Amino acid sequence: MKISIASGKGGTGKTTLSTNLASYLSQNLEVVLTDLDVEEPNSGLFFSGEIVHKEDKFKMIPEWIEDKCDACGICQNACKFNAVLQFGNFISVLPELCHSCYACSELCPTDALPMITKKMGELTHKKMGNLSLIESRLTIGEEQAVPLIKQTNIYVKKYLSSAKIHIFDSPPGTSCPVIEATKHVNFVILITEPTPFGLHDLKLAVDTMREMKKDFGVVINRFGIGNDEVINYCINNGIEIIAKFPNDRRVAELYSKGELLYLQIPEFAHELEKVKNYIYDLIEEFE
Amino acid sequence: MKIAFTSNGKDLDSIIDARFGRCEYILIYDDLSEEIEIIENNDSAADAHGAGPKTAHKLYNSNIDVLITGNGPGGNAAKVLERSKMEIYIGAANKPIKDALDLYKENKLEKL
Numbered sequence: 001m002k003i004s005i006a007s008g009k010g011g012t013g014k015t016t017l018s019t020n021l022a023s024y025l026s027q028n029l030e031v032v033l034t035d036l037d038v039e040e041p042n043s044g045l046f047f048s049g050e051i052v053h054k055e056d057k058f059k060m061i062p063e064w065i066e067d068k069c070d071a072c073g074i075c076q077n078a079c080k081f082n083a084v085l086q087f088g089n090f091i092s093v094l095p096e097l098c099h100s101c102y103a104c105s106e107l108c109p110t111d112a113l114p115m116i117t118k119k120m121g122e123l124t125h126k127k128m129g130n131l132s133l134i135e136s137r138l139t140i141g142e143e144q145a146v147p148l149i150k151q152t153n154i155y156v157k158k159y160l161s162s163a164k165i166h167i168f169d170s171p172p173g174t175s176c177p178v179i180e181a182t183k184h185v186n187f188v189i190l191i192t193e194p195t196p197f198g199l200h201d202l203k204l205a206v207d208t209m210r211e212m213k214k215d216f217g218v219v220i221n222r223f224g225i226g227n228d229e230v231i232n233y234c235i236n237n238g239i240e241i242i243a244k245f246p247n248d249r250r251v252a253e254l255y256s257k258g259e260l261l262y263l264q265i266p267e268f269a270h271e272l273e274k275v276k277n278y279i280y281d282l283i284e285e286f287e
Numbered sequence: 288m289k290i291a292f293t294s295n296g297k298d299l300d301s302i303i304d305a306r307f308g309r310c311e312y313i314l315i316y317d318d319l320s321e322e323i324e325i326i327e328n329n330d331s332a333a334d335a336h337g338a339g340p341k342t343a344h345k346l347y348n349s350n351i352d353v354l355i356t357g358n359g360p361g362g363n364a365a366k367v368l369e370r371s372k373m374e375i376y377i378g379a380a381n382k383p384i385k386d387a388l389d390l391y392k393e394n395k396l397e398k399l
Contacts, residue, residue, distance in 0.1 A: 081337055082334065082338075082340045082341045083340075085341075085343075085367060087344070087367070087370040087371070088370075090370055092340075092366070092370065094337070094340055094363050094367075096363065097336050143336050175335075
């Protein structure tokens with residue numbers, strides 16, 4: 001069973017839910033938690049554990065060879081991402097913008113743009129008991145999260161597909177990185193807060209999931225603040241509310257120290273149990 | 288001499304856009320002929336990334352001598368603009384172009 005925790009709005013509790021849920025479920029089952037928020041992975045802050053593997057991740061980019069270039073301009077016209085630009089007899093390659101599509105390289109009549117590897121990030125694999133944590137971190141300055149998310153998913157599929165439950169901590173928003181972090185899963189949990197901002201971005205996230213034809217449910221975090229509009233929206237649109245985590249100062253205190261919440265806040269554990277039962281039902285349905 | 292401005296409109300009363308890559312128009316003023324040329328730049332709005340280098344490329348191809356803008360080009364665009372000999376002046380955001388032109392002539396703009 002593969003589950004992504006996504007949100008639309010940032011800072012609503014994706015990592016809080018991902019880390020606590022993964023740890024909670026791993027009391028009984030083998031669980032893999034994969035942090036796909038590669039621009040700012042922080043699930044690892046909540047687990048010590050032993051590093052079992054670490055590897056660099058690369059993407060392919062063109063390298064301009066001046067001596068071979070006729071300055072014909074085909075490469076610039078082929079690039080849809082403004083990563084290859086021609087200035088007179090000079091070709092400028094901006095690796096951060098490159099989507100590794102090979103078009104410039106393949107279409108160059110004089111082979112002046114061969115593809116070379118460029119490091120884009122690092123993957124770390126940690127293990128603690130039943131729980132494996134995979135975390136990928138994009139190199140500072142890199143603009144493309146999708147290639148690293150894709151490669152991280154390939155790693156997980158290759159080495160950890162036997163685990164019963166996979167939790168994927170998704171990036172915020174509704175753009176390409178979120179699509180890449182949710183398109184391969186069986187179910188998406190959208191976590192939001194009961195505020196006008198939370199509702200606004202929840203609607204965008206719901207539209208995204210519907211467009212992708214994904215099954216999803218909602219978890220409300222910081223329940224007690226804001227208003228009832230998120231609840232009314234979910235009811236009116238037939239969206240299941242799986243759990244409501246209470247707004248509680250202790251959550252912020254424990255989170256800031258990198259500690260798990262369910263061990264120390266019974267009200268949080270009570271709601272987490274609901275998420276667990278929901279997932280167990282999903283597994284039963286799925287099998 | 289050709290002086291370019293990141294602009295929200297098409298005449299010298301237009302306001303200078305603080306943004307480089309995502310300004311709506313590039314207004315080019317030739318101080319000898321006093322002619323104005325407009326380059327549309329709203330196509331960069333559709334680009335998630337790379338608006339800066341794309342705008343820089345347009346400027347390069349227009350043989351600009353001076354650029355007057357607001358925040359200044361970002362990292363990628365700045366790298367690209369190193370190819371040209373263009374002088375860049377920043378800090379002119381939200382001023383009417385004609386006022387910024389006067390400030391430039393009086394040497395009162397910040398050079399990048």
